Amino acid sequence: MENYVENALKATIHSTPGQTEFYQAVKEVLTSLKPLLDADPKYAHYNIVERILIPDRQIIFRVPWIDDAGKIRSNIGYRVQFSNAIGPYKGGLRFHPSVNLSIIKFLGFEQIFKNSLTGLAIGGGKGGSDFDPKGKSEGEIMRFCQSFMIELSKYIGETIDVPAGDIGVGGREIGFMYGTYKRLTNRYEGILTGKGLNWGGSLARTEATGFGSVYFAENILNNIGDSIKGKTCTISGSGNVAIYTIQKLYELEAKPVTCSDSHGMIYDKNGIDLTLLKTIKEVHRQSLSEYAKAKPDAQYIPIEAYPKGMNAVWSIPCFAAFPSATQNELNLEDIKTLHKNGCRLVNEGANMPSTLDAIAYMQENKILFGPAKAANAGGVATSQLEMSQNASMQKWHFAKVDTKLRDIMKHIFDLSYATSQEFNDEGNLLLGANIAGFRKVADSMIDQGVV
Template sequence: MPYVHDTLFRLQKSSPAQTEFYQAAEEVLDSIRPLLDKDTHYREQGIIERLVEPERQIMFRVVWHDDQGRIQVNKGYRVQFNSALGPYKGGLRFHHSVNAGIIKFLGFEQIFKNALTGLSIGGGKGGSDFNPKGRSDMEVMRFCQAFMTELHRHIGATIDVPAGDIGVGAREIGYMYGQYKRLTGSYEGVLTGKGLNWGGSLARKEATGYGAVYFAENMLQDRNDSLKNKICLVSGAGNVAIYTIEKLYDLGALPVTCSDSQGTIYHEQGIDLNLLKVLKEVRRSSLEAYLDTHPTAKYIPVSDYPTDGHAVWRFKAHAAFPSATQNELTVTDAKVLLEQGVSCICEGANMPSTADAVDLFLGAGICYGPGKAANAGGVATSQLEMAQNASMTQWTFEEVDNRLKAIMCGIFQRSSETAKEFDQPSNLVLGANIAGFRKVADAMIAQGLV
């Protein structure tokens, strides 16, 4: 369709050198072609031209002192992409790989992910090229305070409510929230992922991982199957991966892998969840230390990875949960997974599979849950935290978990029903993208040229 092609061409001219952003935009725009053909008023209203341009992009300098008294300078970002459905909502990522293109790709994905939840939240994302790994608590605190000193001008409980992401956990949220409160004098739900004794929500830490597993179970149940007794591959070793593994065990599955930036663990008897939590949540150490307790497990350092993929996907299993970072699952990995008989891929990370890998999954007709649908549990529970903050209450873990389970079921149903509407019943990429796009686009049209 020349309309979509021309929009993508203009996007590359106006936003140069933002490869991940182009990838995310192309994936969405290609899959909504059937809707654009069917309902021409979206084209007449210039919806896709408006959607691919953020409402606001904020870039700023972050200056802070390290423990040796040296001045450090990082870049900070907040992209407020779309507010048609509610205040901007999306995490902050602190990682050396962060740049404007990464933040725009994540913010663009967030628009549709948030729309799919059925909750009143718009799409945004932010972060910095600061990497907290290896930094002392005091260094992290000084950076977070400097970061929030600028960011606080642009956020608010009914304007933009950031959360955590890679490199931003409870420690970083706490430091940023304290600085926001100091600068504004306001005790409000301006950040989610807060501590439980100062406005946080039970089950928030677990939500993305749990939600991905709930989504996978919905996909499998739709085909009269389940996760029970399934061998599962999980990548990553952060919150998403840890609580994906926890919920897989709860549902009777056997997760046998996890990974970090230095290597992959394969444990045929099943990942030792308690040990993994100690290594990553308490000691913040490499996964190689897993072998000290389980010497029969296998550790594959990054230096031994295949040149065309990742070791974590090279073991026989029934299901796979990419839960680390973007483009971690290559087309070669996808071929290996399919050859091994994997029948379910459910994405806990944002855009973790390359475009060619996704094409293979869709062509094979397996259960494939794209990230914008499958990993929406985190942002959904963030909105539940906002609701609790607004009413000055705290719900039980069971209440939040039950709401999360219902939200993930609703996301699957909306995606599945939309895919069937366009005669591609197994294509949840198309279903999720069209369902999310249509909700946002209709709101944009109703609100006029804003």
């Protein structure tokens, strides 16, 4: 199947020029699938790989809005509906100036297999815009979200496509979009997740990706007779994923010592002050430089002081690293530094945060690795739990949602580990997660005929 996989990758590059992030995601998955494709020729017979690399549809639209000065602005909106073989499209909306079609497609492609691993009935999709909420007034953000939803509303529905939040899209943005959808359609339904708790949101949704990431890491360590308790951990990012990774690490008696944002990083050798971090990021939406002003013992390193081509977060000695910010934030030099400083586990809280050569180095050097599509699936899993609550008109207690989340993350680990054993590569969770996620979707596609 070597030529089959290589030809599929070449055809994708030829038909979608310039989409480097998408190619990276495709290459990672296809490389892992070779043992499955060798073992079972039906996937080649039904042309599954070529079919799954092409989204069901790609929607690109203009988003006009008016700023506070009365000037008309425009941004590009995207929704890529990749696969609904096992359920309605599900995946977040990202508002960030880096957003382009390549990034949306890589995220949507990853989402197919991540959602499959949860065991829940959700397909894969992703969307967003190159709009930057930073520096915008609340009125400007509201007007943008309203314009974005006017167009997006034509393509979504509670059994069609259920978006959620992502970078730049939190409860405020979800609220503005939900209100617009309700006004346009006169329907009160669960077409977005991450909603406010007063109007259909789920307890534990904000915490879910970070909590789930730590649960997955704990499963990895428990499997070798260890635990996260007492371990020093480094975390990148300071959004929901990072903040609630830090919180759960404290609850499991670990010691998180770093966090970061687009301006720089904090190293607090005594452990990150979670209350202060939440105040800075969730209440005041300020730079992490404010953390060092409040805690002079903490070290703040601005991004311009980072070594060229490296992320300063990964220069701090640790037992476990949790990249929880954005794609390709941990490269080959970073992982070499982490390894030299004693790091034994890398657990991905963000989407595709490690480069392909960094992953190869981890595998060659037996560094424990929690791949993103498994380790950060807690957010989308809890989104589906929100959908379930909406459908049944119920609201579950925090403890019930958290227990279900913990069980889902254990299921994902067990499935990924068992699949790695099945293909004689025990403990290779990247291979196990990719094959397990792909196989469920591919078998469903075969069952449903030529669609």
